[in-house]
Amino acid sequence: MLGPAAGAAVYHGKQDALEAAFPDADEIETKRFFLTEEQREQVQDLAKAPQKDRLITVHVGKKGDRILGYAFLETHEVRTLPETLLIVVSPEGRVAKLLLAAFYEPPEYEAPKRWLGQFDGVELGPGLRVNRDIKGIAGSTLTAHAVTSGVRRVLALHELLLRNEDSTQE
């Protein structure tokens, strides 16, 4: 094994990440949702991935009255250490942007930018899995699975908490 070089890289602070999420926004509003146990299970069912948190924070990018998207800071464990992704979901429920904000595993396991690029525009569906619509990463299997599960979770949260809100605003 090409080792677990202990590393820890933080590429974006929270504010910096949110600015990158919505460079054109007039305003970024923070919304918090408290999931009921039933909602937590619904997210898991939709995502087909574990959802531990019941406190969900969403940063809503706005330009005038128009919603540009919803930004989530999704943190999960890769192998034994965490990574944080900034995932922006469009009002239609597609991934609009995905940035690696922090990666605490050894750098060898880090997903290349080019690989992360394949999530642009994806939506929640059975194909959103490694080795289906999502290609694997040679030598970083766990990272590929962790990122994909994180994206599924975020899209499921959008579906459950924000999809109706979008439709009422249209």
Next chain:
Amino acid sequence: MKLRKTSSLLALGLALGVVPIAPPSALAASTEERIRLLEQQLKMMQGELETLREEAAREKAEAERARKEQENKTNVVAETVDELKSAMTIPEEIELEGQYGLAPAASKVYKRDRGLSIGGYGEIVFRKPTTDRVRTDGGVTVDQTRSDAQRLILYTGYKFNDWIIFNSEVEFEHGTTEPTVTEGSGGEVSIEFAYLDFLLSEYANVRAGLVLAPMGIINEVHEPIGFFGVDRPLVDRTIIPTTWREVGGGLFGNLLPSLTYRMYAYNGLNAVGFSPAGFRGGRQNGTEALANDWAFIGRTDYEPVSDLLLGTSVYAGNSGQGQSIESDSGSQVRIPSSLTTIWEAHGQWRWRGLEARAMLAMSWLRDAGQLTTALREIGELDDDETIANQMLGLYAEVGYDILPWILPDTGQQLLPFFRYEYNNTQLHVPSGPSFMADGEFQDRIWTIGLNWKPIPQVVLKADYRDWNPVTGTKADTVDLGVGFIF
């Protein structure tokens, strides 16, 4: 409030009910009296209603204030929890700092101290030879059914600072280091690697220590989830003797985002351990290794797209280690310089549920004839054994995840696979009457099997291996294994 309502109604009832029926002369006066009473009552009721309204408004305002206070408290707690959660991995603001001599904007990396990193993997196997071609030697069955706690590995790494990182792997093999009553039992504890990385730039970094040979697919990434069979391919034991590690050091980095390289000066193999079966016995493993002969080892990998990896590596160096060893007859036998060259090319491809890997490895050994003679003289080889001057090994394996066809929403994987191996460690032997290629070391192996991954970190394996040596017999085997990484 209810009492007040009741009293108001009673007052109205009394006002209406207690007025006596009077004669017409008295009617006007009594009507006026009744109106006066009713007006009084009405005023009283209006007053009561006003009081009620005021009280209701006060209560509503109080409830609203309490709700807002509660909401504020909840928001403060949620905000604090949220900040704590995100602060565990990313700071609120990021500081730009220059790295590796680059301008801050070009190295927007904020490093954080989480020095210690721990990981590991393990594999436990069961092998059963089939009875049709079990080898026997003097009536004793050579191939036995065995179970084995083959490997348990613990990785530890430590980040001293932003640019110096230590990395290591300690391996426990075969359950215990103490042999038991069972013949062939007893394992070992080894350091598989222990090195320091000095991170200088994306293009060139320095690595030094006990380092894995960067050759082939398996040697550097040998976790059980990374290959299909219960056992590694044979060529990864014979020509590239995994897990191959020696003391060395050199450079590594990315020439392009999709093009990586590693190149080290590497402690050479020890030719005294070479055998007709390959180079495996020539590893020194960094244990008081003879370091008179050093080798160059280099590798490059190219990933044109993220699901395809192509690479090649080469090793070249003498393996004689300047040794002269006393023979059984008392004479000093010089071990020839034995220039050893190993070259391999490999590829990995993933497409949806399909996974394929292939590797071709070749080796060339100068002085193979002299080495064979020398090793016979010192008793390391029998007279009918010959070290080849060329070896060739290859394998290709392909598997496909069928589970999405059965359970579209599943995150699990079920991969039937097929592997073909050709391993010839006697491809070309030195010319001369005393040198002869041994067909026992020329194998074709077909393997079919199944891998089930309930989660990406865990694999259960089953396979059947059909061994076909050119001469002699080798038992086919049924193999079972469990593997995990964390």
